Amino acid sequence: MIRLPLVLFLSATLFATGVYGVLARRNAVLVLMSIELMLNAVNLNLVAFSQYLKDITGQVFALFVITVAAAEVGIGLAIVILIYRNRETINVDEVNLLKW
Amino acid sequence: MVAAESAETLVKAIQDPSWFLRYAWLIAFLPALAAVLNLFIGKRTPGKGSIYGITALAAALVMSLGVLWTFVGGERGFYEASIPWFQIGQLHMEVGVYVDGLTAVMLVVVTSISLCVHIYSLGYMKGDVRYTWFYVVISLFTSAMLVVVLANNLFQLLVGWEVMGVCSYLLIGHWWEDHVNSSSAIKAFITTRIGDVPFMFGIFTLIFITGFTTSNIPKISEIVSGGGASVGLVSAAALLLFGGTIGKSAQFPLHVWLPDAMAGPTPVSALIHAATMVAAGVYLVGRLFIIFLDADPVVLQIVAIVAGITMLGAALMAFTQDDIKRVLAYSTISQLAYMVAGMSMGPAGRTGAFFHLFTHAFFKALLFLGSGAVIHAVHSNNMSEMGGLRKRLPITFWTFLIGSLALSGVPPLAGFWSKDELLVVAEHEGHPILFVVLLVTALLTAFYMTRAVLMTFFGDYRGHGEPHEAPRSMTGVLVALASVTVVAGLVGSPQLGAVFGKWVYFQELEEALFVPWVALLSTLAAAGGILIGYSLYRDYKARDPLTSLGGAYTLVSNKFYLDDIYWKGIIRPVRDNLSAAVYWTNQNILDAAVNGAAAFAKALGQGVRWFDDTVIDGIVNGLANIAGFTGGLLRYIQSGNVQRYAAFLFTGVVVLAIIFTRI
Numbered sequence: 001m002i003r004l005p006l007v008l009f010l011s012a013t014l015f016a017t018g019v020y021g022v023l024a025r026r027n028a029v030l031v032l033m034s035i036e037l038m039l040n041a042v043n044l045n046l047v048a049f050s051q052y053l054k055d056i057t058g059q060v061f062a063l064f065v066i067t068v069a070a071a072e073v074g075i076g077l078a079i080v081i082l083i084y085r086n087r088e089t090i091n092v093d094e095v096n097l098l099k100w
Numbered sequence: 101m102v103a104a105e106s107a108e109t110l111v112k113a114i115q116d117p118s119w120f121l122r123y124a125w126l127i128a129f130l131p132a133l134a135a136v137l138n139l140f141i142g143k144r145t146p147g148k149g150s151i152y153g154i155t156a157l158a159a160a161l162v163m164s165l166g167v168l169w170t171f172v173g174g175e176r177g178f179y180e181a182s183i184p185w186f187q188i189g190q191l192h193m194e195v196g197v198y199v200d201g202l203t204a205v206m207l208v209v210v211t212s213i214s215l216c217v218h219i220y221s222l223g224y225m226k227g228d229v230r231y232t233w234f235y236v237v238i239s240l241f242t243s244a245m246l247v248v249v250l251a252n253n254l255f256q257l258l259v260g261w262e263v264m265g266v267c268s269y270l271l272i273g274h275w276w277e278d279h280v281n282s283s284s285a286i287k288a289f290i291t292t293r294i295g296d297v298p299f300m301f302g303i304f305t306l307i308f309i310t311g312f313t314t315s316n317i318p319k320i321s322e323i324v325s326g327g328g329a330s331v332g333l334v335s336a337a338a339l340l341l342f343g344g345t346i347g348k349s350a351q352f353p354l355h356v357w358l359p360d361a362m363a364g365p366t367p368v369s370a371l372i373h374a375a376t377m378v379a380a381g382v383y384l385v386g387r388l389f390i391i392f393l394d395a396d397p398v399v400l401q402i403v404a405i406v407a408g409i410t411m412l413g414a415a416l417m418a419f420t421q422d423d424i425k426r427v428l429a430y431s432t433i434s435q436l437a438y439m440v441a442g443m444s445m446g447p448a449g450r451t452g453a454f455f456h457l458f459t460h461a462f463f464k465a466l467l468f469l470g471s472g473a474v475i476h477a478v479h480s481n482n483m484s485e486m487g488g489l490r491k492r493l494p495i496t497f498w499t500f501l502i503g504s505l506a507l508s509g510v511p512p513l514a515g516f517w518s519k520d521e522l523l524v525v526a527e528h529e530g531h532p533i534l535f536v537v538l539l540v541t542a543l544l545t546a547f548y549m550t551r552a553v554l555m556t557f558f559g560d561y562r563g564h565g566e567p568h569e570a571p572r573s574m575t576g577v578l579v580a581l582a583s584v585t586v587v588a589g590l591v592g593s594p595q596l597g598a599v600f601g602k603w604v605y606f607q608e609l610e611e612a613l614f615v616p617w618v619a620l621l622s623t624l625a626a627a628g629g630i631l632i633g634y635s636l637y638r639d640y641k642a643r644d645p646l647t648s649l650g651g652a653y654t655l656v657s658n659k660f661y662l663d664d665i666y667w668k669g670i671i672r673p674v675r676d677n678l679s680a681a682v683y684w685t686n687q688n689i690l691d692a693a694v695n696g697a698a699a700f701a702k703a704l705g706q707g708v709r710w711f712d713d714t715v716i717d718g719i720v721n722g723l724a725n726i727a728g729f730t731g732g733l734l735r736y737i738q739s740g741n742v743q744r745y746a747a748f749l750f751t752g753v754v755v756l757a758i759i760f761t762r763i
Binding site: 019022023024031092093095096097098100 | 738739740741742743746747749
């Protein structure tokens, strides 16, 4: 039996890595992948607490998150493809038309 | 005093008035309507608009005769009707009519003379530059005169009185291109205005007597005859009102405007300056007679003195005139003084004066229109350029002769009866001086009329061109007026019952007397004047025989130097000194005040503008600037960089997490 704090540590590490990726990466695909990382860190947390508390709700919720994440990635990648078609780049620093 | 008819039935409201009485206001309204129609559509009407005035006057004449017929039929008393006009405090103003026998006679005089003049002008004014305008103004004038005659209150009377003055001014200056004519118009207007000022104050005095409640003439008469006012106040009112008469009826010392008023077209002289407007002054005294009777006796003495001076002076001045219209003008002044003198002799004299007004209106209009026909033929006003017109203008000659004989007082023409009645009253009521003055004036009148007739129609023609008789519209009117002149006197003849006195009376009927020796004396005076005139002017060629009188002739021909005295003594000082002083005051004091006020307002305005620009706008702009500045600072957040937004988001979450965990 893996102890809860270890799982939480792993989860926090994954989440921090995701935050870093979202904030620091220029490539839009990598930003999307970092968001996936953060979502899965949350999933890990949900499952870990579900196990710890003997409550199935957390696992059900994790399944919902996976579903939403799949949809999110589908839409996100579609947007990225459209941006690429229009701007011939997927560098998020250059996609900054909506500003003052 | 006729015993059968007591004062109660003579001065009372008529029960069940006839149609003509109830619609008497139409008589004044129709000519006004004609004037308005003519003004707007006259020029586009065939005949250039003369038809409106003639139609309206014909209708008004028929209605006036209807009104008179009521009184001929034996009706006594008066008819009064009015509608409210406006109210100031206690003062009720009204517009209304007051019709009694006197009004009826005046209505017939005014409408018939005016109709004659309207028709006569068809020929006389033919081709005039302001033909339509001429008809507009004479119709308007007639309406104003009828308003005066019909008025039941003093304000309405004043309105009509002033409109007449304006029309007189417009018509004297009808040919204003000639400077003399416009100056004469101004002189006439201003001179009558001098009389109008006391007249207006007289009206105010009478309204004051009523306690500022009304200007209704019957009510004022009631208050005054009921002793509701002090003698001093009534005397003051009478004297002030007489000022209006002096101005309008051209009495000494304001008579100077009437001879100059002859600058207007001759029909105007006949209508306004002989028959109607100048008689309005006499009418005023007669209408407000109770004021004069209840005043101090000195007032009527003053009236008599003014009349005496005027009638003699004006008759003398008529001697030296060469302009035929001026002869008639001075004659008019003199005859108006006759009427005013009649007024000064009490109720009987009042009836006589109105009888003279009635007959005089017809024969003086006839004389003026006759002189107009002569002027039309020879294109000159001067008798020295006429002569011998008897054969060339036969109709004009005969009608003019009838008019002259009537004016001279030859029986049985109109003038004889009215003059005789005044003489009888003077003798009967004990006015010996006035009696002599009236008799002498009758002699002088006969003399200057003989002179005018001889110089105009006898001897050889001294003018230019070939004079010819006037068109039928003019001669027809002359013949009509001449016929009236022959018979008009009979309505007041004592032998025929003196019916005139049954229409026009003051509170009680007067018995018209016939005193044979007075009638003989007045006939002798007329005959004497005619004989002297005939002997002097029988073979008039170029030099006036009267010039041999030397100094006296110079004095009279210079109009007793009255015009010069007015010019040097009043007009020039006023013009040169008073007006200069007023101008200085105006420039330096009034203008300074006005400019000062303007400068103050400007400075104040500039202060307000500075406040507005600086403070109010400053606040508004300042707020906008603050909003703009902060917006400028904040907009850098909106960079468009998604990752920066995400960074803010996470920072926010962290901050919130810290805050909530602390709590």
